[in-house]
Amino acid sequence: MSELTVGDIVAERDFHLTRDSLVRYAGASGDFNPIHYRDDVATSVGLPGVLAHGMLTMGIAAQPVIDWLGDPARVVDYQVRFTRPVLVDATDGALVRVVAKVGAVDEDSARIDLTVTFEDETVLGKAQLRIRA
Amino acid sequence: MNPDIAGREFPPAAPYLVGREKVREFARAVFSDNPINHDPEAAIAAGYTDIVAPPTFPIVVQERTLAQLLAEPDAGIDFTRVVHGDQRFTYTRPIVAGDELTARLTVTNVKSLGGHSMVTSESTIVDAAGKHVVTATSTLVVRGDE
Numbered sequence: 252m253s254e255l256t257v258g259d260i261v262a263e264r265d266f267h268l269t270r271d272s273l274v275r276y277a278g279a280s281g282d283f284n285p286i287h288y289r290d291d292v293a294t295s296v297g298l299p300g301v302l303a304h305g306m307l308t309m310g311i312a313a314q315p316v317i318d319w320l321g322d323p324a325r326v327v328d329y330q331v332r333f334t335r336p337v338l339v340d341a342t343d344g345a346l347v348r349v350v351a352k353v354g355a356v357d358e359d360s361a362r363i364d365l366t367v368t369f370e371d372e373t374v375l376g377k378a379q380l381r382i383r384a
Numbered sequence: 385m386n387p388d389i390a391g392r393e394f395p396p397a398a399p400y401l402v403g404r405e406k407v408r409e410f411a412r413a414v415f416s417d418n419p420i421n422h423d424p425e426a427a428i429a430a431g432y433t434d435i436v437a438p439p440t441f442p443i444v445v446q447e448r449t450l451a452q453l454l455a456e457p458d459a460g461i462d463f464t465r466v467v468h469g470d471q472r473f474t475y476t477r478p479i480v481a482g483d484e485l486t487a488r489l490t491v492t493n494v495k496s497l498g499g500h501s502m503v504t505s506e507s508t509i510v511d512a513a514g515k516h517v518v519t520a521t522s523t524l525v526v527r528g529d530e
Contacts, residue, residue, distance in 0.1 A: 272415075276413040276414070278413070279409045279412070280444055280447075281444060281447060305468045306443050309471060310414035310438060311414050311415050314438070317439065323420065324475075324478050326475060327475055328473065329473050330470065331471055332469065332470040333467075333471075377470075
């Protein structure tokens with residue numbers, strides 16, 4: 252994968268999440284935890300408000316990389332750590348920014364590192380895709 | 385929670401048949417407009433038998449095994465205190481519409497850290513021929529009393 256250079260940005264995209272996005276993801280994934288759509292439940296368990304599903308953030312974060320790669324079969328591994336919640340305001344939603352950079356390259360594979368931010372703070376740790384040539 | 389569940393293997397969850405409209409619905413939910421996730425002709429042109437599921441779709445299949453773990457009577461996991469710590473997918477191939485998938489969970493690690501417990505499990509997902517498709521690994525954090 253000699254055409255890639257460590258540090259190169261291969262893809263980036265902004266996602267505007269709204270409460271509608273969370274309801275849609277709840278239905279699609281089957282994760283109906285009410286902290287993702289009810290403020291009263293979220294605040295009753297000590298959260299500042301309704302949060303995006305961590306798996307929704309993980310899901311959107313891979314998308315720019317898949318679109319850049321063309322073939323999803325080139326992804327052999329995808330991992331993230333959930334480090335900070337994405338608060339989704341009822342009116343304004345939340346803007347999530349994804350930047351994908353080449354983290355490491357060898358002959359037949361590469362590691363793509365994702366920086367996923369909300370309000371200028373990263374929300375995923377060790378967010379990496381391993382891809383093959 | 386009970387540290388003795390480390391190493392426990394659960395029976396396979398009921399098979400999951402991947403529907404085309406479910407793949408499209410999930411793809412829309414993760415903001416994918418990639419034709420490979422929506423258009424069978426585009427997927428076939430790319431060498432697949434039907435539309436391809438996004439990379440985090442295996443969570444839908446894995447979820448059935450996590451439900452088994454959370455419901456295990458002697459595990460001692462209080463569902464209302466569970467937070468998702470980390471997630472990993474290791475793929476042999478992407479999931480496509482028409483796949484019949486069976487997932488089987490093994491608890492790989494249980495540890496305590498500052499009053500919280502962390503349980504790591506691996507769900508191995510195979511197709512109808514028994515061939516490996518993807519392994520989904522999750523760490524769930526069970527918050528202690530505060």
